[in-house]
Amino acid sequence: MNTFTIGGVHPQANKLTEDRKTETAPLPVQAVFPLSQHIGAPAVPCVQKGDRVLVGTKIAEPGGFMSACIHSSVSGKVAKIDTIVDASGLRKPAVFIDVEGDEWEPSIDRSDRLVLQCNMSREEIVERIKACGIVGMGGACFPTHVKLCPPKDCAIDTLIVNAVECEPYLTADHRLMLECPDQIIIGIKIILKVLGIDRAVIGIEENKPDAIAVMRSKTSMVSGIEVMPLRMKYPQGGEKQLIEAVTGRQVPPPPALPANVGCVVQNVGTVYAIYEAVMKNKPLFERIVTVTGKSVKNPCNLKVRMGTPVSQLIEYAGGMPEDTGKLISGGPMMGRPLLDDTAPVVKGTSGLLMLPEKDAARKEERNCIRCAKCVSACPMGLEPYLLATVSQSQEWDVAEEGMIMSCIECGCCQTTCPSNRPLLDWVRLGKNRVGGIIRARNAKK
Amino acid sequence: MAQKLYISTSPHVHGGDSIEKNMHWVITALLPAFIASVIIFGIGALIVTATSVLSCMLFEWLINRYLLKRSSSTLGDGSAIITGMLLAFNLPSNIPLYMVVMGSLVAIGIGKMAFGGLGNNPFNPALVGRVFLLVSFPSRMTSWPVPHQMLAYSDAVTAATPLGLMGYQNDSLPSYLDMFLGNTGGSLGETCALALLIGLVILLWRKVITWHIPVSILLTVAVLTGIMWLVNPVTYADPLTHLLSGGLMLGSIFMATDYVTSPMTKNGMVWYGIGIGFLTVIIRLFGSYPEGMSFAILIMNAVTPLINNWCKPKRFGLTEK
Amino acid sequence: MSPILTAILVLGITGLVLGIVLFVIARKFKVEEDPRVGQIAELLPGANCGGCGFPGCSAFxxxxxxxxxxxxxxxxxxxxxxxxxIAAITGHxxxxxxxxxxxxxxxxxCENRPRxxxxxxxGSCAVAAMMNGGTTGCFFGCLGCGDCVSACKFDAIHMNPETGLPEVDQxxxxxxxACAKACPRGIIELRNRNKLDRRVYVSCVNRDKGPVAKKACNAACIGCGKCVKACPFEAITLENNLAYIDFEKCRLCRKCVDECxxxxxxxxxxxxxRVQAEQAEVQETTESNTSQEQ
Structure with a gap:
């Protein structure tokens, strides 16, 4: 069974919700849409206070090439355009909409009918994906229309569908595969058409045998789409690790892209969103969110309208447990801590994790005992102990030489460290500073 | 919201590994060798080991408390116990106790705490103590008691060890089975290869160490002594005898693999192992000391920072030039 | 020849040869240094703090x-x-x-701004700052991890455990x-030491709108602009909901202090x-301020 070759760890999977059917979360009273839910320039609002919007009405235009538009997930009236603190911890501009009823844009096909035939041209499809504001649903939120137009000099031969979901606790992608496999297959076909290739591989970790079986049965009649079970190892869902696991090719260090080795990776959630956008004309305004945690009364997978405050999801799952020490948007390995429960669900919210205090609180930091476990764990072949030390002493040139920019911030080093050292905290700081130095140097040239 | 939440950047969970866990598994892995030493050398082994462990812990506590003036004790991490056990394993079982205490003081005081405690010492503390005793009291350190004198301590009868016999009386060497089970003279913890190999299996099973260092040392020694043996089987002993004799097993499994003083990368570990194996063979065959393991490890400890500089892990996506 | 003589000869010749080698090398590789550099370096504090912009005191x-x-x-x-x-040495x-x-x-x-x-x-402000929001409602204020303290080469800034804020030893x-450079939130500023070390400054860098800032911290600048109106010297500007006193223009009249x-x-x-009744006339305050100014 395939997997990536360098490093990796095996965190406790804790998939508490893998057998829970996706439920639909109730509508919020007020939905909040931060204007930067994606990598790149923030979107520019195209509604004003007092405007009436329907479900699916565009409320913000892309703010540049690398950007995406945002649609309302509710019908009602724009209450204000103000700021809100989202998962990034920044106070960002956002559109607030007071919910009135649930009236959809008439252009959206709300039926359950499976649309099989796509008669649109490649350009039309990309245009539709852009107009529907689709971004990568794995967490990075890279605008999908940009990713589907790889540089001209790269010959793409494989589409890899990322259904690995290696983050502990999260089961949103898993449930999606069990519940909507047909839509995913059609979505894959659409992407293959856009890229002009005929090979797609769905990478699924072996701890989801039911998903592997379902996807296998659906793809058995389709040529060109292959389901590839992968041996469990974190961070297999990392783009570079997944490409290596599936094709054996290693993406060179930055600034090289996956396209340089002939691959395009799309999250399975994104594939589903592409199907809905292209076939049903439905913009990206809802997604599956796993609300989970060891002490949560009713952990569940919820189909949530964007903009719903997380406090409402917590309430649906039975309230925040007494012992909660950390509220995380995303998984425990790469998720972001939420400052409080007012943050809204955005396009990249794959899960909501309430971590008990005893798991969340970090233990006392000790001396590095040079056990080299971080070096063995690093999936990028870096030396986290060294990078953390030089970042702490601000030796940015040594950090750059140590290829700090290759770090994918997966957190393997820090979870393995027997001395509880905050390795990734420091490496992230170093990456931040070295990145600034490199940008300044390039600007000078 | 009632609770006060923690905030910090990812990752938010920890694998649960700790210094203590690693150290406790090393101690567990040392236990078979300790039991074997008591069976082979009797009460002497027990006395020496107990003294060494207790004095190492005492010195660590004293230095931490009164010289470094740190509030938290570092005894709990178990590294002082390991140093004490390893130091004792490298001593003959009839050594006077004041020497053991002196060795412990040098091991903990100069070998470890002088550099700031666990994690900062460039040399293996137990070996620093052992080599100090070896050069200070050469005769006491190289007269090893004959096995199976259960109740004898300082009055134990001594005899030459296989390594001492090597090169002079190759025909009077003990049998392989005796050497494997430890029925030969030698430092108290080093003779029973079987017990040490059980320890190796425990360490590998608990993923405390990787195979790279022990295997590369043993292979290097086997290959080099094998070549010499093929060249001249009269003067040089065969590779199996070399592998089973002296402190080679103990050194390659427990001393060379010490976290703090060994390289950080897999390829670095292999080079480090080859270096130790090479130096050991050179000292054994051509040096004036019969055993070269301690010196070989200490020399390679000194080279470790250089190895860390030269041997980088295989970077993802970077093709070899 | 007796062994003693041999030893003396060998050592003597070795010493002589090495001495000659040392002499030749010292001559050949002698570095001509301006003696003034050494003189100046002796005057300098030698802390290599880098505050001058040069890599250290000798480079300066x-x-x-x-x-x-x-x-x-x-x-x-x-x-x-x-x-x-130094000027006397260099002649400039x-x-x-x-x-x-x-x-x-x-x-x-901790009192003004609940955690x-x-x-x-x-434990570093630089790392904490990467999370953007902090432990309080204020996204601009002190993070309290003490990067400024570790940056200071002169032991002049310390955390006050009661307030959780750094304090400068004047x-x-x-x-x-160094501290100003180390602070990721730009809280520390170098301001003029006036006569008797008197200073008037806005002790806040919060650029949020008034209500948000006020909710986060009892001592936050809410950008009301009263100080701007009160200042007779146009030393105070209000930008992004935050007042700033220009220390070049400020004449230390302290009218703004009472207004805030x-x-x-x-x-x-x-x-x-001086003890003043709560309802003291504004006129009186102005007078006392003017007299202090002179």
């Missing part, structure tokens, strides 16, 4: 000698007499520098600027005010 001394004028070459740590001495005139001091512009003590969350990451501070509803504006090292 070298720059003093090599440059044609002392423009832009100034040791922020040295007193002006020392700079005069030095500009009379204004002495400065580091000022912490945040009043978000809503607990920070659990690496005797020790040399205004090298949040008590964000700090007046340091002024003698305690």
């Amino acid at each position: 001394a070298e720059a003093c000698v090599k440059r044609d004028s002392m423009e832009g070459v100034k040791c922020s740590v040295c007193k002006s007499e020392v700079m005069q001495q 005139a030095v500009e009379a520098g204004v002495e400065k001091i580091a000022v912490v512009r945040c009043s978000g003590s 809503l969350r607990a920070y659990d990451g690496a 005797e020790k501070c040399t205004a090298c600027g 509803p949040q008590h964000t504006i700090m007046a340091v090292n002024f003698p305690p005010k």
